[in-house]
Amino acid sequence: MVPSRPWLHGFLDLCLLAMLGERSDYGYGLSQRLAASGVADVPGGTLYPALLRLEQQGLVEPRWASSESGPRRKYYDLTAAGRAALADQGADWRRFRDGIDALVSASVGASVEGERR
Amino acid sequence: MSPDDWPARFEAELLRLGQHPARARALADETAQQAVESGTGPDRLFGPAHLYARHLVSELNDVPPGPAGGGPPAPGRVLLRLRDVGKRYRRRVVLSGVDLTVRAGEVAAVVGANGCGKSTLLRICAGLTRPSSGAVERTHRVGLVPQDGGTADWLTAAEHFTLFGAAAGMAPRRARSAGEHLAARLAWRPAAGQPAQELSGGTRQKLNLVLGELGSPDLLLLDEPYQGFDEGTYLDFWRQVAAWRDAGRAVVVVTHLLHDLRDVDQVLDLGSRPGGRVAAVAR
Numbered sequence: 360m361v362p363s364r365p366w367l368h369g370f371l372d373l374c375l376l377a378m379l380g381e382r383s384d385y386g387y388g389l390s391q392r393l394a395a396s397g398v399a400d401v402p403g404g405t406l407y408p409a410l411l412r413l414e415q416q417g418l419v420e421p422r423w424a425s426s427e428s429g430p431r432r433k434y435y436d437l438t439a440a441g442r443a444a445l446a447d448q449g450a451d452w453r454r455f456r457d458g459i460d461a462l463v464s465a466s467v468g469a470s471v472e473g474e475r476r
Numbered sequence: 477m478s479p480d481d482w483p484a485r486f487e488a489e490l491l492r493l494g495q496h497p498a499r500a501r502a503l504a505d506e507t508a509q510q511a512v513e514s515g516t517g518p519d520r521l522f523g524p525a526h527l528y529a530r531h532l533v534s535e536l537n538d539v540p541p542g543p544a545g546g547g548p549p550a551p552g553r554v555l556l557r558l559r560d561v562g563k564r565y566r567r568r569v570v571l572s573g574v575d576l577t578v579r580a581g582e583v584a585a586v587v588g589a590n591g592c593g594k595s596t597l598l599r600i601c602a603g604l605t606r607p608s609s610g611a612v613e614r615t616h617r618v619g620l621v622p623q624d625g626g627t628a629d630w631l632t633a634a635e636h637f638t639l640f641g642a643a644a645g646m647a648p649r650r651a652r653s654a655g656e657h658l659a660a661r662l663a664w665r666p667a668a669g670q671p672a673q674e675l676s677g678g679t680r681q682k683l684n685l686v687l688g689e690l691g692s693p694d695l696l697l698l699d700e701p702y703q704g705f706d707e708g709t710y711l712d713f714w715r716q717v718a719a720w721r722d723a724g725r726a727v728v729v730v731t732h733l734l735h736d737l738r739d740v741d742q743v744l745d746l747g748s749r750p751g752g753r754v755a756a757v758a759r
Contacts, residue, residue, distance in 0.1 A: 386513060390514075403521040408535035411535070429512070430513070
């Protein structure tokens, strides 16, 4: 299932930081990795402003690099502040995920109980 | 739309929105580059140039102050100023002593009982009605969304876009593409060939709203523009108002719903009776 956009909006920054924490990448490469991971097809009009915002906040640092085929590309690297933000937001995400998990499992358990009666 | 002049239109709109020229140029170059690396045209990747410019500016204005600097945006330039405005029809006083200043990046709500002159005030703001006294200054690019009417029964949505776009100096194809883009934000996809008279009341209001915004006005004047909207569309509408504000536009909205007043910067209360006392209340 591809989550609807309001969900993604809160977590797009975290996804981008996490992917850049793994390795530096450029915009289109990031959008392909997001799609391949099954998280979402992120339209360019959402992805590129998010990258600019991270750059403005000093969480990622751009550098221009030439590619074998075609024009030069803007690659992004995590800064020290970006790594700190990734650690913080990653911890937030795990707490959030565990909380939702607990609620959903409880409700699944309850509905199984209900069917037995 | 020719993809060639997309970056130029994008850059021009960024400049108009108050971006520094060097910054606007850098963003335009970068945006063109992003389209190239995605293997598509900027119009397909980002939609109409002037709308993406506004979207980008509002996204970047949201940034909390970080190591790179920032801080709250300075108060914008004045886009509308009413000084001691009054209106009378023969001996009947409809408005008196109205003062209102709205700056770029502000939303002002006009409230008051039926018949207190809210719609008259909005028409004075738009320059459609002359005040009997007082002074009005406004920016050039103004969009008005009337409470009802303003659309032609026998024209389709696309024909409305073309017609209103032409009045704002837009080429037909560009006007249609901008209109469809704006409609999509209100969860509406105009059907081809359907005349406006076959649209539901709520959808007609969406058409009105799109037409008011089509020419990228700096000042938007809205007269209870959500009659017939369902809850979802109503929320879309207020999100849209917030996006306009964040992109540095000024919005004046006539409303009677108290719920609406939470997210506005100032409230102008025209009182309970015609010509009644006027109080401006800051948030």
